[in-house]
Amino acid sequence: MTRAALLQLTSSDDPAENLPRVVSEVRAAAAEGAGFVLTPEVTNCVSASRTRQREVLRVENEDRTLAGLRDEAARAGIWLLIGSLAVKSDPPEERFANRSFLIAPDGAITARYDKMHMFDVQVSEAETYRESAGYAPGQRAVIAETPFGTLGLTVCYDLRFPYLYRALAQSGAEILTVPSAFSPATGPLHWEPLLRARAIETGSYVLAPAQTGDHAASRGRARSTWGHSLAVSPWGEVLADAGTAPGVTFVDIDRSAVAEARARIPSLTHGRDFEGP
Numbered sequence: 001m002t003r004a005a006l007l008q009l010t011s012s013d014d015p016a017e018n019l020p021r022v023v024s025e026v027r028a029a030a031a032e033g034a035g036f037v038l039t040p041e042v043t044n045c046v047s048a049s050r051t052r053q054r055e056v057l058r059v060e061n062e063d064r065t066l067a068g069l070r071d072e073a074a075r076a077g078i079w080l081l082i083g084s085l086a087v088k089s090d091p092p093e094e095r096f097a098n099r100s101f102l103i104a105p106d107g108a109i110t111a112r113y114d115k116m117h118m119f120d121v122q123v124s125e126a127e128t129y130r131e132s133a134g135y136a137p138g139q140r141a142v143i144a145e146t147p148f149g150t151l152g153l154t155v156c157y158d159l160r161f162p163y164l165y166r167a168l169a170q171s172g173a174e175i176l177t178v179p180s181a182f183s184p185a186t187g188p189l190h191w192e193p194l195l196r197a198r199a200i201e202t203g204s205y206v207l208a209p210a211q212t213g214d215h216a217a218s219r220g221r222a223r224s225t226w227g228h229s230l231a232v233s234p235w236g237e238v239l240a241d242a243g244t245a246p247g248v249t250f251v252d253i254d255r256s257a258v259a260e261a262r263a264r265i266p267s268l269t270h271g272r273d274f275e276g277p
């Protein structure tokens with residue numbers, strides 16, 4: 001059994017301001033016994049302005065948030081999933097990467113995953129997202145070993161592509177991570193059912209730390225996000241819902257629940273190759 005902690009944040013578009021907040025939340029989570037801490041999508045910078053992002057984002061090796069959180073993971077001796085950082089690609093190209101990092105208790109980066117599905121969607125008359133204009137999508141799915149289970153790394157809009165989750169689970173993932181900055185237009189009806197469906201259809205834990213609330217922006221339109229960081233059991237039960245306030249939510253995870261759920265419904269092994277349509 002491992003105690004996981006989902007951090008719910010209201011990151012601004014200033015990485016220097018966000019880092020000390022995240023560090024203090026990680027510290028608080030570790031002090032309460034968390035062995036695995038997870039942060040949301042774009043932990044370092046929520047922004048709708050590419051001008052602003054060009055100013056404040058850095059390549060991975062120069063990213064202060066990554067360095068600071070690696071130090072903190074090592075200090076606290078915890079596993080840390082940095083849900084994602086917006087980083088400049090290396091070598092620098094026009095577009096950024098939306099990249100998840102898994103940090104081991106010695107501070108080493110043991111896995112990286114670049115978000116594959118880009119949120120290019122008009123969610124309402126007033127709100128349009130063109131994620132692929134700012135970010136280059138990743139090309140490969142990633143699983144990573146930890147002592148408490150094999151992780152399958154995904155980010156936010158990936159959630160709507162079930163084939164990715166089935167592939168991750170069939171490759172050994174037991175805990176699917178979905179760090180997010182979900183839109184308030186889609187969150188109310190889509191967030192929880194999609195997360196529960198991914199858990200049920202793969203017999204996996206789903207851990208989804210999220211951005212929440214109104215994000216301060218020094219440039220461009222201010223963004224809002226849905227919050228409700230969620231932990232779902234491999235049988236589909238909502239184990240924790242963080243509501244809309246920033247803070248830390250704890251959940252105990254036990255990989256034997258994965259084996260149990262898959263023994264009851266072995267749908268991962270019942271796939272069919274079919275013709276048509």
Ligand SMILES: O=C(O)CNC(=O)[C@H](CS)NC(=O)CCC(=O)C(=O)O
Binds near residue numbers: 045
């Ligand atoms: O823009 C950034 O810096 C980082 N990327 C995001 O916040 C992305 C694209 S705008 N958000 C989502 O994927 C929300 C998906 C969603 O809300 C849904 O599927 O309904």
